[in-house]
Amino acid sequence: QSRGAIFDLDGVIVDTARYHYLAWRRLASELGFEFSLADNERLKGVSRARSLELLLEAGGLSLGVEKKAALAEKKNRWYVESLARMDGSELLPGARDYLLAQRAAGRRVALGSASKNAGMILQRLGIAGLFDAVIDGTRVTNAKPDPEVFLLAARELALAPADCVVFEDAAAGVEAARRAGMRVVGIGDAAILRDADLVVSGLDRLLPAASVPTA
Ligand code: G16
Ligand code: MG
Numbered sequence: 001q002s003r004g005a006i007f008d009l010d011g012v013i014v015d016t017a018r019y020h021y022l023a024w025r026r027l028a029s030e031l032g033f034e035f036s037l038a039d040n041e042r043l044k045g046v047s048r049a050r051s052l053e054l055l056l057e058a059g060g061l062s063l064g065v066e067k068k069a070a071l072a073e074k075k076n077r078w079y080v081e082s083l084a085r086m087d088g089s090e091l092l093p094g095a096r097d098y099l100l101a102q103r104a105a106g107r108r109v110a111l112g113s114a115s116k117n118a119g120m121i122l123q124r125l126g127i128a129g130l131f132d133a134v135i136d137g138t139r140v141t142n143a144k145p146d147p148e149v150f151l152l153a154a155r156e157l158a159l160a161p162a163d164c165v166v167f168e169d170a171a172a173g174v175e176a177a178r179r180a181g182m183r184v185v186g187i188g189d190a191a192i193l194r195d196a197d198l199v200v201s202g203l204d205r206l207l208p209a210a211s212v213p214t215a
Contacts, residue, residue, distance in 0.1 A: 002183065004157045004164040005102045006150055009113035009136075010044070011169030012187050012203065013095045014125060016083075016115075017044055023078040024055055027071060033059035045170025047114050047143040048072050080117060086124045094204025099130045101207065108132045110153040112166065112173075114143055133157055144172040147180035154180070167203070168196070 010016045021040045028035035039058050043051040052072050056063060063071070088096075102109050110133040111118060118136035122128040133156035135149050142148045154161045166177035169187040174196050177184040185200065186193030193199050200206060 002107065002163055002165040004108045004110065004154060004159040006110045006112045006153045006157075006164055006166045006177075006182070007099070008045070008166070008168045008170070008173050008187075009111060009115055009118050009121060012092070012167050013099075013127070014086075014090055014092060014121065016121065019079055019082040019086075020051075022082065023075045024051065026078060027075045028055060028059055031056075031059055031061060031071075033061075035059070045114060045144055045168075045172045047137060048076065048116065050143060076117075080120075083117065083121060083124060086121070088126045091125055091127070092204075093202050094207050096127060096130075097207055098203040099127065103130065108157040108159060110157050111135060112149045112153045113137065114140075114149070144170070145175035145179065147176045150177055150180040150182060154182070168193070171195075 007013055020043065021037060024040065024043065025035045035055060035058060042054050046054065049072060052068055052075070099109060109131050111122070111131050113136045115121065116137035119134060122131065122134065133153055135153045135156065140149045140152065150164070150166055151161060154164050157164070161181040164182045166182050166184045167187055168174050168177055168184055171192055174184050174186055174193050178195055184196045185198050186196030187200060187202060190199040
């Protein structure tokens with residue numbers, strides 16, 4: 001039985017991937033190329049800087065450091081604009097109930113996200129108070145699949161990595177959790193999340209029937 005539960009944000013608690021995609025597509029369009037939803041798959045769970053590299057690669061562009069910094073900032077402005085309209089209705093099914101169930105079971109709960117906007121997103125969703133520790137893109141140097149984000153989360157929860165279980169939707173995140181020495185529940189497609197200990201389609205699938213509201 002694990003004593004700590006560490007949750008990824010995008011794809012596990014909320015579907016911000018849609019907003020990331022719209023902003024990246026707008027940037028690609030300004031740069032003169034198309035960026036499809038299929039192209040966007042590779043950007044999931046990956047840092048902003050690395051996402052831009054993948055986008056430019058898809059468009060066959062090679063740009064200088066300063067230009068890239070300006071483009072990443074522009075994309076982030078559009079993304080943050082779209083977050084301003086976000087509220088608790090955008091929580092993925094079962095997310096709030098599952099976080100509450102973890103706390104009720106006495107587990108310590110942490111966020112382990114690549115996003116530099118995670119704090120604001122938790123506030124907008126109204127769930128910031130459900131986390132004992134929040135480790136996000138502002139606090140780590142090495143992006144997933146490096147285990148840094150999850151190791152830091154365990155340390156802040158004052159737990160050993162072996163006492164923690166990670167919930168992740170991206171292959172890079174599953175690898176990061178493995179490298180941290182943690183068990184991992186994949187959220188999404190078992191074919192993509194092959195290295196997870198267990199894969200379910202969403203946190204709602206992990207809720208006991210008794211805690212699913214009947215009315
Ligand atoms: C999320 C998304 C990625 C995004 C990254 C950085 O990660 O899945 O697509 O590029 O955060 O986000 P930002 O530009 O807001 O710093 P996660 O780890 O929550 O799945
Ligand atoms: Mg994710």
